[in-house]
Amino acid sequence: MSLSEDDVRRVARLSRLALTADELPRLQEDLSRILDLAAQLQAIDTRDVLPLAHPGSDQAPLRADLVSEQDHREAFQAVAPQVERGLYLVPRVIE
Amino acid sequence: MTTWEVVIGLETHAQLSTQSKIFSGAATAFGAEPNTQACAVDLGLPGVLPVINRGAVERAIRFGLAVGAHIAPRSVFARKNYFYPDLPKGYQISQFELPVVVGGGLTIQTSQGEKRVRLTRAHLEEDAGKSLHEDFVGLSGVDLNRAGTPLLEIVTEPDMRSAEEAVAYARALHALVRWIEICDGNMQEGSFRCDVNVSVRPLGQAAYGTRCEIKNLNSFRFIERAIECEVKRQIELIEDGGTVVQQTRLYDPDRDETRSMRSKEDAMDYRYFPDPDLPPLCIDDSWIDRVRGNLPELPEARRTRYQDTLGLGQYDAALLTASREAGDYFEAVRAAAAGVDAKLCANWVNGELAAALNRADLEVTHSLVSPAQLGTLLQRLADGTVSGKIAKELFEILWTEGGDVDAIIDARGLRQISDSGALQAVLEQLLAENPAQVAEYRGGKEKVFGFFVGKAMKVTGGKANPAQLNELLKTLLAG
């Protein structure tokens, strides 16, 4: 197995994904297989090759600095789990 | 006993003064009702995409040119991934490996003299929203109006060695971003916020100590206090046999101390990678040239010109270039006071005007005396129409009542008495009325001279030409 259970827990924590006890061993196995597949890349000689991040245009378009958006708070908050006085509510944030 | 050297670097977030956000067409105005200026892009709703605001890029170019930096012809937006309620997408769009502005520097003035602070880089990124904790029990409310506001993050080399230098840098940077009109500099509203990296090392040691980052300082006073507290904490910690742990801290002004941020306790792994939604940001030379052509005279150039060409002292030149508005006011006074010595103009702008503004708690742009009024006043002072004392009174009248300088002089009879016959008559009468003082003077008590000057000014309502008065008085007293 190329990944340990701890590796899986670490990325699950980074990804904010709760995993159940029975998900963990299965994921360890599945992710190890996927990673073994991905590891085939290491064999390729890519010296002097530039990475390709954007397959299309290589220049971002720029928009004029104009306000084009109106207030749609009501519509946007209609799909929100918990709002009050226009604010999205979450458990208390500790800084 | 070890002597400690303090090493400081700053990361400043300047909100760019665009109308709309960096990646969306929502307004950036401060103080709107919660979430009414958060559009679908700012909220990170499913399927929406970022589009770069040209105005934000242009401001970054302006800044880069103003600090003598390299403007990258191609820079890349990357995603900084972490979860936080004020970060709607779960990532912040920022620049990582290839920022838009590289290098440059800023000259600061401290009690030790001038110093150059090198800049590492400046990059464009989006601001986060705000979490509000006051109104809800056990809950925080999230307002995303600020999310997506354009920021320029300006990063220095660790070049500063004291809180004083750090504050001087922050002030100089604050003045510059306002000078070139890329940021309103409103620190209360969070438009200009500093993160300070502080470490200490024994003097003479080459390697840096472990640093701590104090985040989100929004006043010059807090910058100074936070650094001093943190330096003290680190030195005491080391001297007590402890070691400094690299961490993010917050300054608590109520307790005047720094404390570790609980939310940043996890070792962060931001998983930066190029944002696939945004191809590279490309800036060609013609755009840079256009921006350069529109730049105002910069503070350092202006300060040098004031000293070298106008002959102002370092103090006056520094005051007049502390903000673009102060210098612009000075320039306008000079234009209205043709032929008047620049030093006289500087004295009045930095003296009477500054004092009046200070008393009234006004910015120079809101001065109750216009540059044209002050310029005319100084002309009348320079050509002898009014005396220095009267000029100050005149300034007070202009400040409180306004009006035309020459009209006020005429209407109130403020014209200086330069008629030697009239003055002589006044003085002769004074001498006749005060024989005892005349005798004292003639007996060698020359301080009494001032007594007669005061009396004469009182009698003439301050309108006597002081030079002429002195001359005449000397002659008459000599008998």
Added chain:
Amino acid sequence: MSAPTPAQDKALALPDRGLRSLTQALAQREISAVDLAGAFLQRLEAAQPTLNSCITLDRERSLQEAAAADALLGGSEDAKAAARAAATTAAGPGGQGALPGGLIGALAGIPVLHKDIFCAEGWRTTCGSRMLENFVAPYDAGVISRFKAAGTVSLGRANMDEFAMGSTNEHSFFGAVRNPWDLQRVPGGSSGGSAAAVAAGLAPAATGTDTGGSIRQPAAWCGVSGIKPTYGRVSRFGMIAFASSLDQGGAFARSADDLALLLDVMAGHDTRDSTSVLRQDGAFSASLGQDVRGLRVGVPKEWFGTGLGAGVGAAVQTALDQLQALGCELVAVTLPASAQAIPAYYVIAPAEASSNLSRFDGVRFGHRAAEYHDLNELYERSRGEGFGAEVKRRILIGSYVLSHGYYDAYYLQAQKVRRLIADDFARAFAGCDLIAGPVTPGSAFALGSNSSDPTAMYLADIYTIPVNLAGLPAMSVPAGFDQGLPVGLQLVAPWWQEGRLLQVAHAYQRATDWHQRRPPAFSGAAA
């Protein structure tokens, strides 16, 4: 469900089901848009228990859209104004890419089934996920605005693999879709609902998205035509992102002719998508009649190796022979780096997905766990409950390959290999006008056959993934059968040459009738 009306019977009995013929019938008011939509809705509803091709059907909403289309067909000024407004919206603020005037109302009354990944205002848009089970989109995707401007009628929301991750459509929170040719088999994925519905005659056209083959592979396995345009051709605005640098919207229909009409409407610049490209290529439907003689068709030797199933290989070879018979010249080309396409894809796509899916956090929209004690539990449980197994796998792999210490070895290396793959295609196209080969190594999987090893499913995309990595346009065209199951011929063109793809596919379909075959169980419905 009610019995078909005489008008619907007439609609169903139309001899030629192509979009041109339907458009003509609608324009001449032989049938109304309402009746046409009603007929297809009836089929969709009837087939739903068997095929499960849709996540949401909303008869009332669809018929409202159909009534608006009838008004447009009847010359209503209000309806025209609404269509023009949709065209303006589709271009984005300050955009130049609005539909040409001739395309406004061009497909008025044509029913289209939309993959449940395109946000459509007022429609529940789930992306096949529990996470968005109750998400009603507050805006239209660029693609949806363009279809509105053209006057089409939305038939509903097609089933799909959750967040478009999967090649079988078994990874939908709303259940697997069945293949109309064999109900014990998968339709392919991730746009499985769209492909199955078009194949079964439940919709004349459907939208899809293709990140690693998600249009071409289900098109091949369901025996319909599908096109994935050049990356940047179709707006991604409002199309829920899986892997942003690979995702591209496209369409399913029964013929290249129909696809050309759909692409005329779908393609175009949108200022709300920074990867959308402004081009003036003219109408794709205009290129259909052009002669294919003399076109050089590249055949990559790597696509005909040991991994290719015999039945599929034989069908594709026959199709190549047919192209030759039509006057095309077959030339050998080589794509050596495409052997590494799957590993590169399974680094890049999960990396982008892990980040794209971070916004689903239970705060502003989407599923929120019922119980949590603090902020982290809110995040972890909402996401743990809201995402299915395949999505979790990809998020975790993506986080891993981007994390500290692994970025260079995995992500950066994958981006470099991606460059090699794109360069291979560029070299190949120096010697040919388009590339042809199989879409998949084999025909449709049996349901449940890949549950033990997720990577087995991944290997089925070996011929489609390189195309996405390079950003090229490609099609799947029905090209025969392998033991009763459809086989697709893949055509790949140079960047922005969709017209050439459609031209060749059209010529092939004029010479063959594979695209007219219907699944026996649904041939009644398809008349």
